[in-house]
Amino acid sequence: MEHGEPQLVRKSNRRSSSAFICTKCRQGRMQPLIQEGEPEYTDLFECDQCNHQATIPSLVIISSQLISAIMGGILSVYLFIQHLSKVLTSFQFNTTDKISVNITLMVIAALFLLGFGYTLYRGFIGISRRKKYKRGQ
Ligand SMILES: [Zn+2]
Numbered sequence: 193m194e195h196g197e198p199q200l201v202r203k204s205n206r207r208s209s210s211a212f213i214c215t216k217c218r219q220g221r222m223q224p225l226i227q228e229g230e231p232e233y234t235d236l237f238e239c240d241q242c243n244h245q246a247t248i249p250s251l252v253i254i255s256s257q258l259i260s261a262i263m264g265g266i267l268s269v270y271l272f273i274q275h276l277s278k279v280l281t282s283f284q285f286n287t288t289d290k291i292s293v294n295i296t297l298m299v300i301a302a303l304f305l306l307g308f309g310y311t312l313y314r315g316f317i318g319i320s321r322r323k324k325y326k327r328g329q
Contacts, residue, residue: 212248213328214239222246222325237325248325249318261312268308272301 212222220241224234235253238245275298282291 210237212237212322212325214241214244215246215325215328216244217242218328220244222248246321246325248321251322254315254318254322257311257315257318261308261315264308265305265312268301268305272298272305275301 210221210223214220214222217239220239222237223240225236225238225245226234233250235247235249236245237248275294278294279291279298282288282294
């Protein structure tokens with residue numbers, strides 16, 4: 193009690209002050225746009241100065257995208273290699289046994305891999321967008 197430290201009374205009623213700076217006017221803050229009847233969470237933000245709107249994905253969304261892309265990607269690569277080796281073995285021993293099945297499964301694995309690659313790409317886009325708005329450039 194002797195120290196008499198100033199009490200920090202920085203308690204705002206605001207829904208957490210935004211850390212994102214507007215990239216358009218570079219002065220305003222990007223505030224989450226929560227409409228009535230919608231859940232608390234939103235990734236849509238609006239500048240409190242110039243009304244510039246932007247979608248800034250949350251870290252939860254980005255990390256779940258990255259995790260699912262990496263896990264799914266590893267599984268797809270594994271399946272792709274499995275079926276590829278079976279196809280190659282068929283060619284090697286000149287047996288057409290089940291070759292069309294393995295080629296089909298190989299193509300499906302490749303398509304999944306593309307999908308997970310796209311998810312990974314989306315995750316990185318989200319990260320760079322968050323960085324951009326954090327710096328306000
Ligand atoms: Zn602005």
